[in-house]
Amino acid sequence: MATEAEIYADLTTIFNDVFLRDDMVLTPALNAKDVQGWDSFKQIEIIMASEEKWKLRFTTRELDTLKCVGDLVATIAAKTA
Amino acid sequence: MTDLHWLPEIPDWRARLRGLAKKTDGIWDEAVALANGRVNFVLTNALDEQLRRLISTPPDGLAAKPVRLAILGSSTLTHLLPAIRVAGVRRGIWIDTYENDFGQYIQELSEPDSALHAFKPTMALLALDAHDLTAGVTAAMDNDTAAAALDEVCDRIRATWRLARETLRCPILQQAALPVHLPVLGNNEHRAAGSRATFVERLNTRLRGMAEEEGVDLLAIDDRAARDGLRVWHDPGLWHRAKQEVAHGAAPMYGDLVGRWIAAKLGRSFKCLVLDLDNTVWGGVIGDDGMEGIELGQGSPLGEAYAAFQNYTRELSRRGVILAVCSKNDEANAIEPFEKHPDMVLRRSDISSFVANWSDKAGNIRAIAQELNIGLDSLVFIDDNPFERNLVRQELPMVAVPEVSDDPTAYPIALSDAGYFEGLSITDEDRERTGQYQGNKARDALKASVTDLPAYLRGLEMQLVWKPFDRVGLQRIVQLINKSNQFNLTTRRYTDEDAIAVMADPDAFGLQLRLLDRFGDNGVIAIAVGRIQANKDLLIDTWLMSCRVLGRQVEPTTLNLIAQQARKLGARRLIGVYIPTKKNGMVREHYVKLGFSVVETDPSGGSRAVLDLADFQPAETFIHVTEG
Numbered sequence: 001m002a003t004e005a006e007i008y009a010d011l012t013t014i015f016n017d018v019f020l021r022d023d024m025v026l027t028p029a030l031n032a033k034d035v036q037g038w039d040s041f042k043q044i045e046i047i048m049a050s051e052e053k054w055k056l057r058f059t060t061r062e063l064d065t066l067k068c069v070g071d072l073v074a075t076i077a078a079k080t081a
Numbered sequence: 082m083t084d085l086h087w088l089p090e091i092p093d094w095r096a097r098l099r100g101l102a103k104k105t106d107g108i109w110d111e112a113v114a115l116a117n118g119r120v121n122f123v124l125t126n127a128l129d130e131q132l133r134r135l136i137s138t139p140p141d142g143l144a145a146k147p148v149r150l151a152i153l154g155s156s157t158l159t160h161l162l163p164a165i166r167v168a169g170v171r172r173g174i175w176i177d178t179y180e181n182d183f184g185q186y187i188q189e190l191s192e193p194d195s196a197l198h199a200f201k202p203t204m205a206l207l208a209l210d211a212h213d214l215t216a217g218v219t220a221a222m223d224n225d226t227a228a229a230a231l232d233e234v235c236d237r238i239r240a241t242w243r244l245a246r247e248t249l250r251c252p253i254l255q256q257a258a259l260p261v262h263l264p265v266l267g268n269n270e271h272r273a274a275g276s277r278a279t280f281v282e283r284l285n286t287r288l289r290g291m292a293e294e295e296g297v298d299l300l301a302i303d304d305r306a307a308r309d310g311l312r313v314w315h316d317p318g319l320w321h322r323a324k325q326e327v328a329h330g331a332a333p334m335y336g337d338l339v340g341r342w343i344a345a346k347l348g349r350s351f352k353c354l355v356l357d358l359d360n361t362v363w364g365g366v367i368g369d370d371g372m373e374g375i376e377l378g379q380g381s382p383l384g385e386a387y388a389a390f391q392n393y394t395r396e397l398s399r400r401g402v403i404l405a406v407c408s409k410n411d412e413a414n415a416i417e418p419f420e421k422h423p424d425m426v427l428r429r430s431d432i433s434s435f436v437a438n439w440s441d442k443a444g445n446i447r448a449i450a451q452e453l454n455i456g457l458d459s460l461v462f463i464d465d466n467p468f469e470r471n472l473v474r475q476e477l478p479m480v481a482v483p484e485v486s487d488d489p490t491a492y493p494i495a496l497s498d499a500g501y502f503e504g505l506s507i508t509d510e511d512r513e514r515t516g517q518y519q520g521n522k523a524r525d526a527l528k529a530s531v532t533d534l535p536a537y538l539r540g541l542e543m544q545l546v547w548k549p550f551d552r553v554g555l556q557r558i559v560q561l562i563n564k565s566n567q568f569n570l571t572t573r574r575y576t577d578e579d580a581i582a583v584m585a586d587p588d589a590f591g592l593q594l595r596l597l598d599r600f601g602d603n604g605v606i607a608i609a610v611g612r613i614q615a616n617k618d619l620l621i622d623t624w625l626m627s628c629r630v631l632g633r634q635v636e637p638t639t640l641n642l643i644a645q646q647a648r649k650l651g652a653r654r655l656i657g658v659y660i661p662t663k664k665n666g667m668v669r670e671h672y673v674k675l676g677f678s679v680v681e682t683d684p685s686g687g688s689r690a691v692l693d694l695a696d697f698q699p700a701e702t703f704i705h706v707t708e709g
Contacts, residue, residue, distance in 0.1 A: 014123065
């Protein structure tokens, strides 16, 4: 089971890879409007990379409710619990 | 599994990607190196994006002509483009891509002033999705109606090919339909002519025939999905969300399949497979285990797995891949199984270049390329030993070196999945190729190697852990003493009791040496036994080593340890004895190389050599020594 802190750490790596940066700071409220280049393609990349990382599959409903990083972390934490 | 599992993990991949932006030259070469690491789709996209930011046009001096690939389809393909471009980089090929506006490929093909024509593609990929291809097909159709629907789709595809050929005048790659549809009947789905699953299967069969007639090549993602599992190739949720038929996870593999085709079209597929022998082509070490001792063929699962690997390589050779051997062995030992072992599938005549000696493999691979008169960038080298693999990768980055485990069942899969030898057809010339290379064989003496071995050894972070003989290590000690034939100075055999006697003897020491490096633990790889004589000479009763670690400075490091132990026993000199056998010719000069003076030789070729401990300075090596 992954703790929230671990999830944030691994997600930061994913975000850095996806946005080709090394300075991403993830906060629960962070969302697509805050990050340059976070379009629907990048959104799918983040989702697919998370599925690969935590070996899980998000349901269609779960994906529809993701509005910010906090939602994503909570969903991952619930699914890996 | 859609992993590019044959590519090695590069530990500092991310740091090197960031470093790319700070480079002023060598950007392309570094990108090629990174593309040859094991990357998932996120890292593939990151590499593509970074590289395109730094270089927007093909760099000068590339061996292959840049490619302009148009990707035409009816669903979203954008997420596959970076993987296609990176698959080009992996092969040293610059690829620019174009994707049509959503669903507009026929219009764009038909209109001469479309963006597609402005792009001036030199190759085209027609990637039609299975939903589009089965539009209107339903299980309610009877046989005739379904057959008519299939004809109609095939005619439409054929017309598209002709239109593309006429207007673009370039080679065409047709993607097979991905079998994403679920069965409605079950095991006997084929009886439901209007089932979409059946329709796709029949379409894929028809496509292959049509492609032959029209001179079009096929991208067999149907076959690939069957091997990897459809689940990793297609995600229904992603289809509904973004009309992406191929899942992101499969994008690197998809891109690589396209990259192989492009390479084959440009004549840049790999041509030659270079085989290591011991523990690659057979199990065990021929020089130590002998013809009877190696594992090969019927009788053991491992032996059968090695034979199966040989069989696959022979099949490759029969369709035109050149086979070569690069082995650390005495040549006579290495050749013997090819000529005499009843279970060998490969024979000497299957091998176009046969190099077996004790030089470093990078140098030997250069010699093989020279002998066969082909470029180093057309060689694939397969070896179970990570040390050799990484040496060759470092020294000869243009040589492909698949990452494999020590399990021979994985070797054919690695070669096949990597698609090194992608071919578009088999010609009579292909079938005869081995014969041709055999015909003009003229082995030159190997050129002096220019391999930078010290730099490589330094980077290995080698650690030699030594211990006196002990009960825990007894089994391995005795096994090594009794099976080492090549690097063995005296070939004295020990029983368990003999080894236990050494532990108890205050006038003797027995050393077991374990070698670790950044690729892992090589296990106990060397043994030395010394005994002090009445005259304060220390006689080296036994010194042996696994040939696997030859050329890694283990020999001088072992001598440092022997000297240290000898001094503890009050010795003034070391006495090294060489007793020749049929198999240990490689250590004839062992003591001389280490600075001993020969004081005695006998007619059989044996010798006795002396080293004065008063003058002895321990050799400096790249090996860090610790007591275990």
